[in-house]
Amino acid sequence: MSVLIFTELDNGAIKKSSLEAVFYGSELAKLQGTSATVLAIGEASESELAKAGNFGATKVLHANDARLAVSNIQAYASVLTEAVNTEGADIVVLAKSSLGDAVAARVAGKLKASIVSNVTALPNLANGFVVTRSIYTGKAFASVSLKSDKKIIAIKKNAVSPVETDASATVEVFAPALNDGDFGVKLIETHKASSTISLPEADLVVSAGRGLKGPENWGIVEDLANALGAATACSKPVSDLDWRPHHEHVGQTGIKVSPNLYIAAGISGAIQHLAGVNSSKVIVVINKDPEAPFFKAADYGIVGDVFDILPRLTKAVLASK
Amino acid sequence: MKILVCVTSVPDTTAKISFTDGDTKFNKAGVTYITGPYDDYALSRAVELKEQHGGTVTVLNVGEADAEPVIRKCLAIGANDAIRVNSEATDSYFVASQIASIAAQEKYDLILMGRESIDFNSGVVHGLVAEMLGIPSLSPVMKLDIEGTTAKITREIEGGKEDLEASLPLVLGCQEPIAEWKIPNMRGIMTARTKPLKVVEPVGEGLTSTDKYQLPAPKGACKMIPAENAEELITLLKTEAKVL
Numbered sequence: 047m048s049v050l051i052f053t054e055l056d057n058g059a060i061k062k063s064s065l066e067a068v069f070y071g072s073e074l075a076k077l078q079g080t081s082a083t084v085l086a087i088g089e090a091s092e093s094e095l096a097k098a099g100n101f102g103a104t105k106v107l108h109a110n111d112a113r114l115a116v117s118n119i120q121a122y123a124s125v126l127t128e129a130v131n132t133e134g135a136d137i138v139v140l141a142k143s144s145l146g147d148a149v150a151a152r153v154a155g156k157l158k159a160s161i162v163s164n165v166t167a168l169p170n171l172a173n174g175f176v177v178t179r180s181i182y183t184g185k186a187f188a189s190v191s192l193k194s195d196k197k198i199i200a201i202k203k204n205a206v207s208p209v210e211t212d213a214s215a216t217v218e219v220f221a222p223a224l225n226d227g228d229f230g231v232k233l234i235e236t237h238k239a240s241s242t243i244s245l246p247e248a249d250l251v252v253s254a255g256r257g258l259k260g261p262e263n264w265g266i267v268e269d270l271a272n273a274l275g276a277a278t279a280c281s282k283p284v285s286d287l288d289w290r291p292h293h294e295h296v297g298q299t300g301i302k303v304s305p306n307l308y309i310a311a312g313i314s315g316a317i318q319h320l321a322g323v324n325s326s327k328v329i330v331v332i333n334k335d336p337e338a339p340f341f342k343a344a345d346y347g348i349v350g351d352v353f354d355i356l357p358r359l360t361k362a363v364l365a366s367k
Numbered sequence: 368m369k370i371l372v373c374v375t376s377v378p379d380t381t382a383k384i385s386f387t388d389g390d391t392k393f394n395k396a397g398v399t400y401i402t403g404p405y406d407d408y409a410l411s412r413a414v415e416l417k418e419q420h421g422g423t424v425t426v427l428n429v430g431e432a433d434a435e436p437v438i439r440k441c442l443a444i445g446a447n448d449a450i451r452v453n454s455e456a457t458d459s460y461f462v463a464s465q466i467a468s469i470a471a472q473e474k475y476d477l478i479l480m481g482r483e484s485i486d487f488n489s490g491v492v493h494g495l496v497a498e499m500l501g502i503p504s505l506s507p508v509m510k511l512d513i514e515g516t517t518a519k520i521t522r523e524i525e526g527g528k529e530d531l532e533a534s535l536p537l538v539l540g541c542q543e544p545i546a547e548w549k550i551p552n553m554r555g556i557m558t559a560r561t562k563p564l565k566v567v568e569p570v571g572e573g574l575t576s577t578d579k580y581q582l583p584a585p586k587g588a589c590k591m592i593p594a595e596n597a598e599e600l601i602t603l604l605k606t607e608a609k610v611l
Contacts, residue, residue, distance in 0.1 A: 120503060147490045147491055150491060151459075152497065154460060155463070155494070156498060159460075159574070160458075161459055163487075163491060182384045182486055188581070189581070190576070193575060200489075200491075230503055231531055233530075236529045239526050249610075292509065321380065345590065348600065355594065362598035
């Protein structure tokens with residue numbers, strides 16, 4: 047019996063959301079009197095992987111076959127399943143993401159495991175195995191019992207606050223059997239914006255809507271985001287009008303974010319937009335219309351012209367550094 | 368080409384969420400049900416592919432009888448026939464088992480669905496179905512074209528997108544802008560009434576149960592900062608909210 051944590055790597059480093067999963071899995075292992083092992087797939091240095099120990103894991107399995115360098119849902123699912131079997135793990139923990147969801151789903155199919163996504167807190171073990179999860183796009187929570195022997199828990203981003211220690215983890219090479227049948231999907235080309243902060247992973251987000259009047263005005267949004275070290279985002283109309291790429295669209299049918307700070311400039315706050323941002327810890331709304339519905343969901347509000355306010359906030363951030 | 372589109376019947380995105388029976392049941396009173404917005408994209412693309420390549424589109428829903436208006440609307444948009452698995456959709460594994468059990472007999476070339484349902488937002492049913500059938504799955508798919516037996520796909524990734532190719536059969540979780548949502552016309556609505564809708568009983572059981580629901584704590588009042596003192600926001604975010 048043990049807990050296995052599936053982590054994702056980004057440029058050789060364990061992603062922030064995956065470190066949250068490591069912490070969650072390690073705390074869960076403590077509750078169960080067992081240990082937590084991490085699986086990392088892809089290229090990374092031993093010292094980087096050992097950092098999983100700071101978050102509570104005792105061991106890291108590192109699968110670094112050249113064929114696994116590009117993320118591959120089926121192959122990763124097979125590797126994770128083999129790791130579960132080798133370790134005799136009965137619980138898999140991972141961070142919810144598009145890759146994580148896809149891999150976890152296939153592993154659930156292979157192991158006949160119960161799978162619960164968007165989990166926000168450690169389980170209650172007093173009466174079975176009950177977790178709290180976010181539902182209705184952040185508008186409610188549900189208590190869910192996991193009833194099978196094998197369990198998979200995908201945690202919501204920024205729902206747990208890891209506590210780091212000096213402990214380190216041992217790193218072992220893991221050489222899984224790879225099956226040619228898992229490599230049927232061919233990657234033709236990747237289009238990725240370079241050097242921007244990943245929106246789903248970001249602690250701070252500056253988002254803007256139609257109030258910006260046109261894509262040529264995005265400079266003031268980017269300036270504030272750069273000053274803060276924040277990711278940029280936008281509302282659905284802005285992405286529909288092609289002012290900004292779709293991967294920046296937050297809302298009901300776009301990305302759901304849960305950063306520590308979400309600043310919305312020139313976004314009125316339609317219920318479908320709120321659905322994508324309602325898990326943010328602090329929401330700031332800047333809008334010239336005092337009746338904009340977004341103010342009802344905000345922690346801080348400024349009624350004013352975004353073209354005046356945003357540059358002044360950027361200056362204030364730079365001056366405070 | 369034989370296409371299966373799996374659809375959910377979910378509360379409208381503007382619905383007020385509340386619970387009854389001591390917070391153990393969703394309160395359906397006054398709630399309008401719609402086709403899952405992501406499922407609508409999947410269905411619209413399926414109907415376009417049928418128009419281009421010929422074939423059939425079957426709609427599948429795991430749900431109770433009150434989901435039938437949503438299923439009829441899918442038929443009005445252009446699906447040929449529909450199957451309803453007569454059970455509440457309680458658990459991802461359970462729902463996937465129903466879809467896989469039907470798909471194993473019918474041998475569809477494409478199984479499309481939304482990237483996630485908007486009630487439980489798990490986004491795992493497509494992956495589960497694909498694993499149960501032993502075929503690839505991809506999500507979230509924002510572009511899909513078929514050439515012979517090859518699918519050309521664009522999938523969204525964090526911070527961008529990737530172009531992929533894979534052989535049919537496939538399971539795909541869809542999102543915008545894979546197609547424009549189609550609105551049923553009068554002729555579609557009339558013919559939908561007589562299109563076949565088969566009701567089948569579920570197989571197997573779920574692996575989880577949802578025991579209790581809870582609404583989030585109400586949001587405190589919004590602190591307004593006068594525009595002339597906008598700079599004060601940065602101080603408050605540092606010292607009061609402690610997020611900077």
